[in-house]
Amino acid sequence: MSQRQVLQVFEQYQRARTQFVQAVAELAARPQNIETLQSAGVMSLLRPLLLDVVPTIQQTAALALGRLANYNDDLAEAVVKGDILPQLVCSLSEQNRFYKKAAAFVLRAVGKHSPQLAQAIVQCGALEMLVICLEDFDPGVKEAASWALGYIARHNSELSQAVVDAGAVPLVVLCIQEPEIALKRIAASTLSDISKHSPELAQTVVDAGAIAHLAQMILNPDAKLKRQVLSALSQIAKHSVDLAELVVEAEIFPVVFTCLKDSDEYVKKNGATLIREIAKHTPELSQLIVNTGGVAAVIDCIGSCRGTVRLPGIMMLGYVAAHSENLSMAVIVSKGIPSLCACLIEEHEDHIKAAAAWALGQIGRHTPEHARAVAESNVLPTLLAMYTDIRSSEDLQIKTKKALKNILQKCTYLPALEPLLHDAPPNIMKHIVGQFSKVLPHDSKARRLFVTTGGLKKLQEIQAEPGSLLQEYINTINNCYPEEIVRYYSPGYSEILLERLENYHPVS
């Protein structure tokens, strides 16, 4: 036995380990293999390989573990229960960058499934190590660490607070300023995840000076980065007026409006969300957006896309219109109503329809002028149809009802109200008839039209409870007409006439 033969044994063993771990890592990349791998007891085999003498094997083992944990939460739990995390965390600070990346990947894969698993990671003391990784020279390591932190912070405000307490925010803000696009994306997403839970967390992110850097990157050509940046800004702005004002002060208007024209759907959606989050706070902020032409941009955006991308834009219009009548008028002037009507008709999902109905209600509820603008677009029958449709969801019904009520209570545009008389349920009918009873006593032309279009006939057919508000309105309208006309249009008048004919005996 020569020395060479002895060494060959070792080399073979090492090669075999390497092959095994690489094969497992590759197999774990495909979801259909995972069941088999799990039943073959891959966890218990990978764990010792994490402590292998050869760094390559360690890294590949960590990568395989990460992929397994990424697959579902059972496997992630198995990783936690197998006491693998403390090993990872301990070696995170000592190993080379490849290992760090792989380890951060495992932490991320475990932490993404549930708050409990993320909590388990936090309890291992992984946050401190990840924060140290954020200071690493290699951008890949930073990225991996930032991503893991983001996934941990995503779940709830306690975990997010833990991430903040570990001192991650300033380093993540530094990461945004790195030249690598991928790192910027991940860092922006992490900031978004951290700041989404509470105003305090958002304030922490703001205090680290994130807004200025985020605002600069709105014009970045990379669409994915833009998505994350806009999302982060909207998560910051959504909490309070002060934060929204800070975001506005970073001069994001009118730059953000270019995002609404982006080819990427998510950029559009996140841009609209950002504008919505700012507009919803105060009339002043809404006014600012209106003055910079934001409403037109949002309306164009609504018109140019389909599905859920529209939702934030629709809500933004609703919020702006809800603040004051002038702003509502601005929405009308910007031709917002036709696009909202288009949304109402085109969309298939109930929640988008509900949002459009709500926005229309907010636009039309201020003055008769506003209500007329809404009514002229012939949207009231559509709203009514949605309200009476059995298939529409409860939320949609409530929203349409409120919108109808808001608009009808202000509407004095009778031609739009006429068609509703024929198929409105009593609780809506009350408002319609109420509007007629307010207008008809003062408008002779309208009185005439009301008779000729058959409105009066319809009115007489309504079965109202005596003493109710509806009956009162009907009486008010009846009082505007001569008695004969009212009687002529009352149901059963022909029978009365016939009866009189029978009882009549000509005097001969």
Added chain:
Amino acid sequence: MEGGSMAALARLQARLSGLREEYYRRNRSIDEDRKIEYKAAVKIQSWFRGCRVRAYLRHLNNMATFIQKWWRGYRSRRYFLKTVKTAYFIMKMNFYNEVAVRIQKRWRGYYVRKYIHNYYALKKYLEAVSMNNEFVRNELQQYTEMKENEEKRKDLEKKEKEKQYQARKMHYLLSTEQIAGIYNSPFRKSPDPMELLLRKSKPLSHKRQQMKSPFTSELYDWPTCRRPPIFSTAEPLPPIGRQKPQGPFRDTAEVLQQRYKPLEPTLRVAASINSPLEKAREEMKMEEWRNRVHDNEFLPFSSYHKNEKYDPSICRSGRYGQETYGIKHFREVQPKKWIAGKDFQTVSPSIVLFEKLGKTYSRTGQIV
């Protein structure tokens, strides 16, 4: 007198019986009438007293009525006056209120129309908003068009590059003088554009294409973790035992040492090319620069002596007045000893330069 009275007495005594009778009769008649008289007197008195009391009462009543009349009159007059005043006041107040309402109405209408719900301002604002919207829409349209153009351009460039690469790859299809290539059909009038491209492009060299740095590609693919790991395959396994290569080679360490030995320049090469003099100058300059406190030379202020009072010197401030020497003349002049009225002619030749002073010159320097 005594006699007289005695007689009278006698007469009286004579008459006594008659008198007594008469007295009795008289008394009797009086007694008889007394009751009637008394009653009559009472009646008269009671009537009179009644009259008097009634009159008094009537008087009192009259007086009370009078007082009451006046009092009531006074009170109701006062009440009336008050009522009238109130009514007047109310009327006035109503009027004032009406007027105030009218003023307030006007003012409020004016104020609201001017400042709060100014229709024209609103109209203007809405017009401005719609104009602004139009502007923003145009801008955004331009922006998208620009983006699209850029995208198209990029696509075109990419395709062009691809085409060029293909041309380089298929360069062997180029036609030669003798044999026409497949893109250069002799039955056509002009060759295919591909042929032209082939002519322009250079063939791919046989050198291997430069490998992408594994670091960057890995960095790019890493976060998705979808591709097989690259970092483990690129590195070979650490050598366990290495055989000595065959042949008369020198020791590796020796070769490496020779290859990476440090530079040892000669003295001439190592010395500076600047001369020592220059160096010394440089040194001195540096020294001077270092030692100076600041670069600007100190100059006295021009206004420093302005307020200073002139102190005359001892010889100028003598008790016997000033000497004229140094003020009016600098040389002793004794005109008495002068022989002629003008100065003597100087013997020494004049300085040429001074001769030219104050003259005009031609271009060439001659005195005109």
